[in-house]
Amino acid sequence: MNKSISNVDAHSVMFITPRPELVMVEGKGSWLTDNNGKRYLDFLQGWAVNCLGHCNPGMIAALNAQAKKLINPSPAFYNEPMIHLSNLLTENSCFDKVFFANSGAEANEGALKLARKWGQLNKSGAFEIITFDHSFHGRTLATMSASGKPGWDTMFAPQVPGFPKADLNDLESVKKLVTDKTVAVMLEPVQGEGGVIPVTKEFMQSLRQFTKENNILLIVDEVQAGCGRTGTLFAYQHYGIEPDIMTLGKGIGGGVPLAALMATEAVACFVPGDQGGTYNGNPLTTAVGISVIEQLLAPGFLESVRTKGQLLSEELLSISQEFHLEGERGEGLLRALMLSKDIGPNLVELARDRNPEGLLINSPRPNLLRFMPALNVSEDEIRQMCNILRDLLKQVI
Ligand SMILES: *Cc1c(COP(=O)(O)O)cnc(C)c1O
Numbered sequence: 001m002n003k004s005i006s007n008v009d010a011h012s013v014m015f016i017t018p019r020p021e022l023v024m025v026e027g028k029g030s031w032l033t034d035n036n037g038k039r040y041l042d043f044l045q046g047w048a049v050n051c052l053g054h055c056n057p058g059m060i061a062a063l064n065a066q067a068k069k070l071i072n073p074s075p076a077f078y079n080e081p082m083i084h085l086s087n088l089l090t091e092n093s094c095f096d097k098v099f100f101a102n103s104g105a106e107a108n109e110g111a112l113k114l115a116r117k118w119g120q121l122n123k124s125g126a127f128e129i130i131t132f133d134h135s136f137h138g139r140t141l142a143t144m145s146a147s148g149k150p151g152w153d154t155m156f157a158p159q160v161p162g163f164p165k166a167d168l169n170d171l172e173s174v175k176k177l178v179t180d181k182t183v184a185v186m187l188e189p190v191q192g193e194g195g196v197i198p199v200t201k202e203f204m205q206s207l208r209q210f211t212k213e214n215n216i217l218l219i220v221d222e223v224q225a226g227c228g229r230t231g232t233l234f235a236y237q238h239y240g241i242e243p244d245i246m247t248l249g250k251g252i253g254g255g256v257p258l259a260a261l262m263a264t265e266a267v268a269c270f271v272p273g274d275q276g277g278t279y280n281g282n283p284l285t286t287a288v289g290i291s292v293i294e295q296l297l298a299p300g301f302l303e304s305v306r307t308k309g310q311l312l313s314e315e316l317l318s319i320s321q322e323f324h325l326e327g328e329r330g331e332g333l334l335r336a337l338m339l340s341k342d343i344g345p346n347l348v349e350l351a352r353d354r355n356p357e358g359l360l361i362n363s364p365r366p367n368l369l370r371f372m373p374a375l376n377v378s379e380d381e382i383r384q385m386c387n388i389l390r391d392l393l394k395q396v397i
Helices: 057-069 080-091 104-122 141-146 171-175 201-213 283-297 301-322 344-353 379-396
Strands: 024-028 031-034 039-042 097-101 128-132 182-187 217-221 245-248 259-263 328-331 334-338 358-360 362-365 368-371
Touching: 039 379, 057 283, 080 097, 080 259, 080 283, 097 104, 097 283, 104 128, 104 141, 104 182, 104 217, 104 245, 104 259, 171 201, 182 201, 201 217, 283 301, 301 328, 301 334, 301 379, 344 358, 344 362, 344 368, 344 379, 358 379
Parallel strands: 039 358, 128 182, 182 217, 217 245
Antiparallel strands: 024 031, 031 039, 097 259, 245 259, 328 334, 334 368, 362 368
């Protein structure tokens, strides 16, 4: 039981971030187990990736069946799961066309390219894409340039040009940046890494109206907020608007590397040679995507996400009152608890290291905690998480 963990020898794994001396070996639903047999209640789920929890039976069945049938015929051919999943996504959204990618960053790169292409064809080469302070769109050079994370403008200088930054929920700040070179505005309906900051209905609607009037595309990055996370299949559906382009990642694969770039018919203007990728639309990951989306669309599922989001919200609010914190915010099962001090990173460590069972949460900013459990988390698990949090706060505050 108490096997030493200091014998984790990971010297050949490239260092990119400090990791605890643990090796995760198994997962089921909302629970992860490490190499010492310790269990963790997982409210991270691989950064909102495992929308159906660890090792979901439907996903496993889809993966197994497809692995026996066809893994990769090459992206030069259609395959059955690619077509089926494209249809599922277009039938349940305002978009007409889908390109599958392998990561959120890659889907966003595709969105940026598609917008620039559209600008070449329709707007005399307009290429500037207005993005927002504190936004996060990925870790390729262009998506880092599009992101509004402090410090990222100089990290791998020079940046890819053409991404002026506006302030979220402030239409005037967008208008000020518009020139005849502006081709699109891109935003997350809920800024995830920025600290779970939802776009207001008023801003989204006025932004849609403004972009339409000015022949500017609206791109929503739903890599984190899409696929049921906020309680509707897609987050833009809360706003009564229709964007021109949307990207999906994380939840769409439920844990396998799958992402998607979606566009309306009028905007899907790639010609041969513009876009591609060795693994795009491969049947192995798209077969899993079908299982994920079908489970999200099952009767009552999204409603249950909204109910559980409401429960988590109420619980966090009562914790906030008990400990005199600064409230909570979010949409559906993407929520944050605002702390009164910079105790987030400390709480994350205490939660993970507690015994006998750990809790996995995250602190994208030191003064808040973020929660992104599996969408099929139980109400009991939500209450259990909140009670652990109360114990930890008693120690820290
Ligand atoms: C995680 C994330 C990305 C990047 O996705 P990767 O799969 O890590 O490349 C892009 N946009 C948003 C909003 C995200 O949360």
